[in-house]
Amino acid sequence: MIDSRPRFHLAIAVDDLSAAEAFYAGVLQCRIGRASGKWIDFDLMGHQVTVHHCDAVREEARNPVDGEAIAVPHFGLILEWEQWEALAERLRACGAAFDLEPTVRFRGEVGEQATAFVRDPAGNMLEFKAFRNPDQVFARS
Secondary structure, X not given: OOOOOOOOEEEEEEOOHHHHHHHHHHHOOOEEEEEOOOEEEEEEOOEEEEEEEOXXXXXXXXXXXXXXXXXXXXXXXXXXXXXXXXXXXXXXXXXXXXXXXXXXXXXXXXXXXXXXXXXXOOOOEEEEXXXXXXXXXXXXX
16 A cells, blocks of 8 residues: 655765665665665655765754754654654664663653654764654644
């Protein structure tokens, strides 16, 4: 069955395609799509993330969220709670470079969520989160 929901496409810079492939295909278990010697498409749960080999330097901004200085930009997925727990364990087991260790934020508040921030080998920041109540993904407190 084909999913009719729109899918996002994100292209990011990496400085090592082999390291990117090991992280996205190995650790995150993304299926590899089309590729060339300069880029690779990954299936990130139905969304297309393309890594492009570049030597570009990125300046990182930070923004305060729930007492933490969160890296901007970042991208990621909202998972089911059990999926998030399994991914957090897999990331810990492989020694992933966490910027924010797996934790629960906004405890007892609207939008309570588990979150973890991790860098890919090129330093791109990814956030994986899960909401205690999935109906609160866009809820206002």
